[in-house]
Amino acid sequence: MKCECIKAVNEKLAARNTRLALTITLTQQLDDFPTIATEQIDKGRGKLKAVSMIPTFCPFCGVKCREEG
Incomplete structure (x- = not known):
């Protein structure tokens, strides 16, 4: 992701022994995105x-996650 939101949120969650779960995509560029939990009904x-759902915009600040191409 282009922003630093994941790092900032994880720093705040660390005091509660918690961190965001990440999804790693193996494409032309290695990216990680916050995981949006889903479950089978x-x-x-x-x-x-x-x-699985992978956001295209940061759910915290709204910045686009990656450039196209």
Whole structure:
């Protein structure tokens, strides 16, 4: 991510023995993004599996996460 929000939030959460979970993407550039937790509603055979959500803008400051291309 282009901003320093993850670092700043993790520093504040450290006092509570907590940190943000990150998703790492292996593309042309190695990036990490805060994980947006999702869960599967209906479970069982033949049911669609839950998908992951990766933000394109920082959820804290609104800056675009990465340049296109």
